[in-house]
Amino acid sequence: MQPERRQLTAFALLGLVMVLWAGNSIIGRAVRFDVPPLTLAFVRWFGASLILLPFAWRPLRRDWPAIRAGWKPILLLGLLGVGAFNALLYTGLKYTQATNALLLQAAIPAAVVGFDRLFFGERSPWVQNIGVVFAILGVASVVFEGDFTHALNLRLGIGDVLVLTSVVVWALYTVFLRLRPKIDPVSFVAATFLIGALATAPLALFEALSGQHIRWTPLTFGAFAYVCVLPSIVAYFIFNWAAGVVGPARAGVAITLMPIFGALLSAALLGEALHGYHFLGMALILLGIALSFVALRRAQP
Secondary structure, three states: OOHHHHHHHHHHHHHHHHHHHHHHHHHHHHOOOOOOHHHHHHHHHHHHHHHHHHHHHHHHHHHHHHHHHOHHHHHHHHHHHHHHHHHHHHHHOOOOOHHHHHHHHHHHHHHHHHHHHHHHOOOOOHHHHHHHHHHHHHHHHHHOOOOHHHHHOOOOOHHHHHHHHHHHHHHHHHHHHHHOOOOOHHHHHHHHHHHHHHHHHHHHHHHHHOOOOOOOOHHHHHHHHHHHHHHHHHHHHHHHHHHHHHOHHHHHHHOOHHHHHHHHHHHHHOOOOOOHHHHHHHHHHHHHHHHHHHHHHHHOO
């Protein structure tokens, strides 16, 4: 395949990944009355681990010495990006609309820039920083329902707080990915999936003991199948391939498309109303994406 066509294919597949990841939030919202959120997180990673393990067994055995030597960053990344992120996101979706949760996740690139500077001294181009500012304004438009004077009263629902906490967790995961040992990507994914399953297992058990149980319906089975396969295994490996073609920086910026797709899907599938402040948030986020791409084009001609 020609380089230009490979790039176009990679960008198209990144769009597909964003749709699949947006669908994860929509599913979490749709089954909030049927599946306890921490149980959903456990089922997702336990199911994904079972599916992936037959393919990952040989790479895991081959990389075992390196995994043992680098177990600390692998454990940290598994707890952050797999266990904590999804537990917080699914719990937040019990209390806030999927549209809000998805648009709030547009704050991830801004948080990544901040943590990159804090922990590793990385400086971003000024144009990209301006793009980050617009993305933050887009998120604030959603959080404060288009009235920025609400910031003075900190009108944040518990669902919004949990989702924003998950944004911080994912940004930390993204920044600390540079600490991962040099092992086969399949080994790394399998190891972090297993850590996520082990970390969420006691949380799911707590929900069961407290009387929160799964209500088995066709929607429940479909939700489990979706979260175990599409946003977990399929999307992750496509994202890795596309990032290798277009570069991690451009692939990272593409994440901000996820809230746009998700908000539109939430309106279509869940019947959630889109208000003027949602469209204002989308416009500001898209402007931030455009400025970030301009910065990346200058930095990576």
